[in-house]
Amino acid sequence: MIQAAAAAQSPFEVPLDVARTILSPKSYTDDNVIYPAFKWLRTNLPVGLAQVDGYDPLWIITKHADVMAVERNPNLFHNADFNTILNERASDDFMKSINNGSTRLISSLVYMDPPEHGLYREIAAHWFLPANIVKLEAQIRALAKISVEHLLSFDCECDFVKDFALHYPMRVIMTLFGVPPEDEPRMLKLTQELFGVHDPEEQRDEIKPEPDVAGRMWHAALQDFYGYFNVLSRERRERPRDDLLSLIANSKVNGEPIGEAEANGYYVTIATAGHDTTSSSVAGGLLGLIGFPSEFDKVKAEPRLTAGLVDEALRWTTPVKHFMRNATADTELRGQKIRAMDRLMLCYPSANRDEEVFDAPDEFRITRGRNPHVSFGYGPHMCLGMHLAKLEMRILFEELLPRLRAVELAGSPRLVETNFVGGLKSLPIRFQKA
Ligand code: HEM
Numbered sequence: 001m002i003q004a005a006a007a008a009q010s011p012f013e014v015p016l017d018v019a020r021t022i023l024s025p026k027s028y029t030d031d032n033v034i035y036p037a038f039k040w041l042r043t044n045l046p047v048g049l050a051q052v053d054g055y056d057p058l059w060i061i062t063k064h065a066d067v068m069a070v071e072r073n074p075n076l077f078h079n080a081d082f083n084t085i086l087n088e089r090a091s092d093d094f095m096k097s098i099n100n101g102s103t104r105l106i107s108s109l110v111y112m113d114p115p116e117h118g119l120y121r122e123i124a125a126h127w128f129l130p131a132n133i134v135k136l137e138a139q140i141r142a143l144a145k146i147s148v149e150h151l152l153s154f155d156c157e158c159d160f161v162k163d164f165a166l167h168y169p170m171r172v173i174m175t176l177f178g179v180p181p182e183d184e185p186r187m188l189k190l191t192q193e194l195f196g197v198h199d200p201e202e203q204r205d206e207i208k209p210e211p212d213v214a215g216r217m218w219h220a221a222l223q224d225f226y227g228y229f230n231v232l233s234r235e236r237r238e239r240p241r242d243d244l245l246s247l248i249a250n251s252k253v254n255g256e257p258i259g260e261a262e263a264n265g266y267y268v269t270i271a272t273a274g275h276d277t278t279s280s281s282v283a284g285g286l287l288g289l290i291g292f293p294s295e296f297d298k299v300k301a302e303p304r305l306t307a308g309l310v311d312e313a314l315r316w317t318t319p320v321k322h323f324m325r326n327a328t329a330d331t332e333l334r335g336q337k338i339r340a341m342d343r344l345m346l347c348y349p350s351a352n353r354d355e356e357v358f359d360a361p362d363e364f365r366i367t368r369g370r371n372p373h374v375s376f377g378y379g380p381h382m383c384l385g386m387h388l389a390k391l392e393m394r395i396l397f398e399e400l401l402p403r404l405r406a407v408e409l410a411g412s413p414r415l416v417e418t419n420f421v422g423g424l425k426s427l428p429i430r431f432q433k434a
Contacts, residue, residue, distance in 0.1 A: 012049050012336055014041065014060060019050035022060055022347065023086065025198035028321060028422070029415045035362065038062055038350035047336040050345075054088045054211065058324070058343040059336075062350035064357045064374065066334055070325055070344060071379035077325040079381065080104060080111045082343055084324050085420055091215030098219065105222055108265035110323065110381060117380065120262055123251040124384065127244060133387045136176065140392055143171050144399045152403060152433055157410055160427040161283045169278035172392050177270055178243030179232070186228070191272040193221040199417040201425075222268065229267040230260070244270065270385075273421070277319040278389045280423025281375075282396060284317025285309060287427060288364035290409055295366045300401060308366040310393045315373035316364050318349040319423045323377065348374050407431040 014022075021027045021037040028034050041048055041062040051057045061067055070077045083092050083103035095103045104111045109121055126132065147168040154163060170184050179187060196202025197214040207216045236249040248266045251258045289296040289309075299305045325344045332338065352373045353361040359368075376383035383389070411428030 010049075012045065012047070014045055014048035014050045016052070019048075019052050019060070022345070023050065023052050023055060023419060025417045025419045028419055029417050031415075034349070035353060038347060038353060042350060042354060047334045047338075054090065055086070056082070056089060056092075056343055058086070058345050059333075059338060060345050060347060061333070062347050062354075063334070064351040064354040064372075067346045067348065067351040067374055068378050069333065070346060071374075071377060071381065074114055074117070074380050076328055076331060077344065078113045078328050079117075079323070079325060080113055081326045081328070081341065082324065084110050086322060086324055086345055087214055088211055090211035091213070091218070094212040094215035095219065105219060106265050106268060107259075107261040108269045109384070110269070111265070114380075119253050120266075121380075121384065123248060123253070123258065124244070124266065127247060128384050128388060130387045133391055136388075137391065137395065139175070140172055141395050141399065143175065144168065144392075144395045147171065147396070148399045148403060151400070156432065157428075157430045160286055160429045161279070161424050162426060165279045165283040165286075165424075165427070166275075168396060169275040169282070169389075169392055173270065173274035173278075173388075176244055176388075177274070178236070178241060178245040179271065183228075187271050187275075190221050190225055190228075191276050193217060194225075194268075194272055195276055195418060195421045196416055197221075198419070199422075202416075225268045225271065226264050229264055229271075233260075233263055233267070273383075274385055274388075276421060277423075278392055280319035281310075281313050281317050281389070282393055283424040283427050284319075285313025285393070285397070286407070286429070287413055287424065288313060288316050290407055290429070292364040295364055296407070299366055299397075303398065303401070305366050306394055306397050306401070308368065308371070309397055310390055311371040311373065312364060312366045312368060313393065314375040314390075315352045315358070315371055317423050318352045318373070318375050320348055320375065320377070320421050321419050322347055323381075346377075348377070403434050405432040405434040 018037050018040055021033060041060060046063040046066060048060050049057060050060050061070060092103050095105055099105055109117060112120060147164065151158065151164045166188060170188060174184055174187065192202050193204065197217040203213065203217060204220060207213055207220065232245055233249045236246040240246040240250055248263055299309050322345050325346060327338045327340055327342050329340050352375060355361055357372065376386040408430050409428065410430040413424055414426040416422030416425045
């Protein structure tokens with residue numbers, strides 16, 4: 001149980017134990033720790049100031065309506081005057097020390113504000129539109145069928161994450177992207193390092209566990225990604241193919257070829273966010289079906305409920321835990337004064353469990369009908385790959401569920417230690433084939 005306001009300094013300051021829980025990557029390994037903390041904040045202090053040693057002060061935003069209000073106003077709330085990802089101050093200081101005073105080690109869309117953001121988003125926006133994505137359905141279904149056959153080849157027991165969920169979204173995005181299959185293990189390892197900067201199981205031996213370890217890990221993984229993609233990018237400029245890598249490598253901004261840094265920003269986002277989030281959602285969806293067997297029976301009986309299953313899996317798992325914003329002018333949010341340059345942490349998992357928006361939010365219900373989750377964010381930065389991710393998930397469940405008669409846990413699920421992007425790292429299951 002969270003110890004409430006006793007230790008609070010002022011009416012809008014979050015009690016230290018609650019603030020530490022929300023900021024700490026470890027809390028996200030246990031739903032029974034992180035979700036009660038979010039619930040306490042939604043109930044008692046939905047816009048609360050966190051002052052935790054080692055971090056810049058920041059506002060923790062936990063209500064669905066407030067997350068959306070901030071996201072729909074990109075001029076008042078910028079992504080990247082500070083780091084758009086929450087880090088310990090030591091890590092941000094390390095990044096600034098090697099990057100001319102800036103924490104922007106990657107020139108990706110999430111580190112851009114208007115008008116730069118619109119110019120670069122335009123490059124791939126049309127490729128990710130539903131009209132283009134639906135054309136990929138047959139290709140994706142073929143990959144899903146192969147993956148399901150592979151899963152069924154296990155002798156009715158496997159680790160659903162390690163043996164299956166990590167690989168199918170990787171296959172899909174790397175095929176469309178144009179990265180050769182033999183490089184997928186490398187992409188997976190670098191992604192796990194980038195998103196697992198706080199997880200001792202993902203950290204590199206040569207990087208000491210000091211207060212700036214996250215910054216150093218982030219830098220090291222990015223350098224390896226850049227080295228890899230510089231070669232592919234050059235190749236695609238010389239000999240373009242019909243893939244996403246060629247589209248980005250040969251794109252223009254204001255009539256000029258895209259810069260190396262911005263192209264790398266795109267490549268790394270697609271090579272990381274393009275599969276890790278989807279894997280987490282697929283695995284979380286299966287865990288939801290195991291934990292709520294009546295939902296498993298419903299979707300087995302009525303396959304048209306698969307679309308509802310996909311959205312509920314996204315809501316219930318919420319693979320992206322936060323993005324940061326900063327105010328550009330003095331303003332108010334839910335009556336609370338926010339000053340120019342104050343930082344805000346948008347807590348998507350909390351918004352997705354907001355009882356004002358979702359009935360019985362902790363339950364996994366595939367028949368919610370309207371499911372306005374913010375797992376893909378909202379507003380101008382809303383996930384570029386959302387239609388692709390949803391299509392991949394729907395196809396996968398359509399291929400997988402008819403082949404399963406029953407499924408249950410065969411061990412304890414384990415979650416990645418991260419306050420940024422992640423989900424299940426292990427999901428031991430036992431299953432009966434249909
Ligand atoms: C279940 C899967 C996914 C989830 C939960 C997810 C979640 C998110 C979230 C929360 C954001 C930030 C939105 C905001 O600030 O409002 C984002 C941005 C982004 N995502 Fe995804 N994502 C997923 C899959 C993908 C895929 C498959 C791709 C590409 C292949 C992708 C590419 C991007 C890009 C490029 C951005 C930056 C957009 C911008 O800042 O304009 N994502 N995603």
